[in-house]
Amino acid sequence: MGPAAARPVLIAGGGIGGLAAALGLAQKGIASILLEKASALGEIGAGIQLGPNAFHAFDYLGVGEAARGMAVYIDQLRLMDALTAEEITHVDLRDAFRARFGNPYAVVHRGDLHGVLLKACRDHALIDLRVSSEVIGYDQNGASVTVRLASGDDVTGSLLIGADGLWSNIRKQVVADGPPRVSGHTTYRSVIPTGEMPEDLRWNAATLWAGPKCHIVHYPLSDWKVFNLVVTCHNDAPEPVAGKPVSDDEVMQGFAHVHARAQEIIRHGKNWKAWVLCDREPLERWVDGRVALLGDAAHPMLQYFAQGACMALEDSVCLSHMLGTHPGDHAAALEQYRQQRFPRTARVQLLSRAIGEHIYHPAGDHARIRNAIMSAKTSEDYYGDLAWLYGGTGLKG
Numbered sequence: 596m597g598p599a600a601a602r603p604v605l606i607a608g609g610g611i612g613g614l615a616a617a618l619g620l621a622q623k624g625i626a627s628i629l630l631e632k633a634s635a636l637g638e639i640g641a642g643i644q645l646g647p648n649a650f651h652a653f654d655y656l657g658v659g660e661a662a663r664g665m666a667v668y669i670d671q672l673r674l675m676d677a678l679t680a681e682e683i684t685h686v687d688l689r690d691a692f693r694a695r696f697g698n699p700y701a702v703v704h705r706g707d708l709h710g711v712l713l714k715a716c717r718d719h720a721l722i723d724l725r726v727s728s729e730v731i732g733y734d735q736n737g738a739s740v741t742v743r744l745a746s747g748d749d750v751t752g753s754l755l756i757g758a759d760g761l762w763s764n765i766r767k768q769v770v771a772d773g774p775p776r777v778s779g780h781t782t783y784r785s786v787i788p789t790g791e792m793p794e795d796l797r798w799n800a801a802t803l804w805a806g807p808k809c810h811i812v813h814y815p816l817s818d819w820k821v822f823n824l825v826v827t828c829h830n831d832a833p834e835p836v837a838g839k840p841v842s843d844d845e846v847m848q849g850f851a852h853v854h855a856r857a858q859e860i861i862r863h864g865k866n867w868k869a870w871v872l873c874d875r876e877p878l879e880r881w882v883d884g885r886v887a888l889l890g891d892a893a894h895p896m897l898q899y900f901a902q903g904a905c906m907a908l909e910d911s912v913c914l915s916h917m918l919g920t921h922p923g924d925h926a927a928a929l930e931q932y933r934q935q936r937f938p939r940t941a942r943v944q945l946l947s948r949a950i951g952e953h954i955y956h957p958a959g960d961h962a963r964i965r966n967a968i969m970s971a972k973t974s975e976d977y978y979g980d981l982a983w984l985y986g987g988t989g990l991k992g
């Protein structure tokens with residue numbers, strides 16, 4: 596075995612964050628071994644929204660054109676009142692938005708996005724992708740880090756990136772802060788052919804219907820072949836759930852009080868699957884010697900800002916930038932990565948909760964105040980509010 600500096604970086608997890616990290620490292624000439632616990636690399640069949648900051652990251656990672664090629668470019672973020680079926684406000688995402696932020700806002704199929712990253716990783720000689728490789732823990736000394744796999748095998752590298760998601764085994768060892776917080780919010784997802792979406796709601800928008808303790812999101816995907824439906828209710832669900840098939844009746848239970856037009860959207864869904872959402876308090880401990888956390892393993896958040904994957908992509912840009920800037924000094928690189936990423940991701944984690952409380956789920960006077968404040972804003976006002984987030988990848992220096 597050569598010196599530690601020549602060893603590859605180990606990456607636990609082959610989701611959007613892990614693949615992006617492998618690509619970012621390869622751009623800097625750093626080899627990696629990506630260890631994914633599943634027997635195949637893939638993503639669930641649902642949609643994802645991507646802000647311009649995700650596209651800035653794709654450009655940095657060398658997959659900007661491929662990512663743009665499979666996106667649907669929506670014209671608006673549209674907020675509807677789920678009790679009255681009237682529009683509260685919208686953000687125009689067309690030319691003025693793109694000119695302001697230098698990249699579009701788009702929606703993509705998760706499988707397509709994962710596929711773009713996966714193809715770029717497979718095409719790169721510096722990236723070694725290994726499936727059926729669950730990482731259960733690590734040991735390190737002054738020169739290297741060794742992971743233990745569930746199979747009993749060991750793999751040694753120069754560094755370890757924990758990109759193993761919400762239930763991260765790497766986080767368990769780095770932070771040891773117990774299981775994530777169960778939010779009590781249940782999200783149901785369905786993807787339907789565009790022909791089955793009510794015709795008068797086939798808007799080229801990411802549309803959100805906000806109601807008391809519930810909301811509904813829909814947008815077109817995959818060249819308008821399908822519509823993504825995501826409906827959420829705050830039903831105090833006590834246990835984490837991920838991808839459990841549920842009946843149509845169960846989904847409708849949390850929406851008996853919303854406008855018939857909003858209910859109709861849910862009636863068109865089928866093969867619903869449920870997730871009980873979890874997040875964590877922001878916590879600064881992301882690094883342990885040669886080990887660093889990335890993506891949901893570092894900063895799991897509710898999806899209400901539609902930024903979890905965008906933050907994982909930005910993490911990958913920052914981490915590879917720091918490792919490229921400090922060759923041979925992993926301690927400085929990982930510390931600067933942590934210092935840059937923590938405040939920005941913590942802000943998004945906390946705002947994601949606040950958006951749920953003050954925009955998506957309020958009732959009565961609280962909802963009327965939301966409507967008054969948000970309907971008074973112009974798209975330009977919203978651009979100003981979002982400039983800190985969409986204006987770049989958050990990378991300083």
Ligand SMILES: Cc1cc2nc3c(=O)[nH]c(=O)nc-3n(C[C@H](O)[C@H](O)[C@H](O)COP(=O)(O)OP(=O)(O)OC[C@H]3O[C@@H](n4cnc5c(N)ncnc54)[C@H](O)[C@@H]3O)c2cc1C
Binds near residue numbers: 904905
């Ligand atoms: C309903 C919903 C809607 C969302 N919408 C958006 C959106 O519109 N925009 C957005 O930006 N984000 C969104 N998000 C958030 C986004 O999905 C996540 O933040 C993002 O997928 C995190 O990526 P990751 O790579 O960090 O983790 P994950 O995607 O969880 O990937 C972790 C990978 O690690 C593997 N793994 C786990 N444990 C181990 C182990 N011990 N060893 C090896 N491999 C392991 C897993 O199999 C998986 O492949 C949404 C989330 C939800 C729940």
